[in-house]
Structure formats: structure tokens, C-alpha cells
Amino acid sequence: MLPDDPRHGTVNGYTNVKCRCDRCRKAWRAVVNQYKKDRIQRLMHNPKLAEHGKYTTYANWGCRCEPCKTAWKTYYAAKKEAKKNALDIIKQLNNDQQHELGTAPVLPVEHSKLYST
Ligand SMILES: [Zn+2]
Numbered sequence: 001m002l003p004d005d006p007r008h009g010t011v012n013g014y015t016n017v018k019c020r021c022d023r024c025r026k027a028w029r030a031v032v033n034q035y036k037k038d039r040i041q042r043l044m045h046n047p048k049l050a051e052h053g054k055y056t057t058y059a060n061w062g063c064r065c066e067p068c069k070t071a072w073k074t075y076y077a078a079k080k081e082a083k084k085n086a087l088d089i090i091k092q093l094n095n096d097q098q099h100e101l102g103t104a105p106v107l108p109v110e111h112s113k114l115y116s117t
């Protein structure tokens with residue numbers, strides 16, 4: 001799309017023309033935010049619109065009722081735990097690798113030799 005195209009800064013520019021310039025992105029973001037706000041408003045008027053006790057309702061609908069909050073906390077804790085486990089596995093792998101290669105790291109030594117002379 002040309003820089004002076006009138007479709008810049010419109011949702012049409014972002015969704016249909018697939019332009020990702022700042023102006024089009026901004027237009028799109030405004031719509032998404034508005035959509036989210038509307039959704040939260042609708043849910044406030046009619047809580048039956050979403051299923052409660054789900055973290056998705058907390059995240060997507062912005063619901064802060066007790067069952068949704070609890071679901072979110074559980075989800076968040078599980079996610080954090082999963083991340084921690086993944087890090088532990090990586091650490092474990094690194095340890096194993098060091099055992100195989102011996103404790104002295106080979107590469108850095110060779111490197112310093114290369115550059116010292
Ligand atoms: Zn654009």
C-alpha cells in the first residue's frame with residue numbers, strides 16, 4: 001500500500017490490506033480495546049454470557065468474580081510451575097553435558113589464545 005493511501009489508519013487497512021504500519025496497527029488496537037471493553041460491559045449486564053470459574057473468562061472477559069479469580073490463580077500457578085520445571089530440565093541437561101565434556105570449558109580457552117597474540 002502506498003504511503004499516501006487513504007486506507008492507512010483504518011481497520012480495513014489492517015485486516016484486509018494487511019498493512020502493519022503504526023497508523024494501521026493503532027486503528028486496529030483501538031477497535032480491539034473497544035471490543036474488549038464492550039464485552040466486559042455486556043458481561044456486567046448479563047453474567048450468563050460467559051462460563052464462570054474458567055481462567056479464559058478472567059482473561060478474555062475481564063471477569064473478576066471469585067470463581068474466575070480462583071481459576072486464574074490456579075492456571076497462573078500451574079503455568080509458573082511448568083516454566084520452573086522446564087528451567088530445571090535445562091539446568092539438568094547442562095549439568096549432564098558438563099559431565100560429558102569434563103569440567104573445564106574448552107571453547108573459551110581456545111578463544112583467549114586466539115586473541116592474546
Ligand atoms: Zn498502514
Ligand SMILES: [Zn+2]
Binds near residue numbers: 063064065
Ligand atoms: Zn466470572
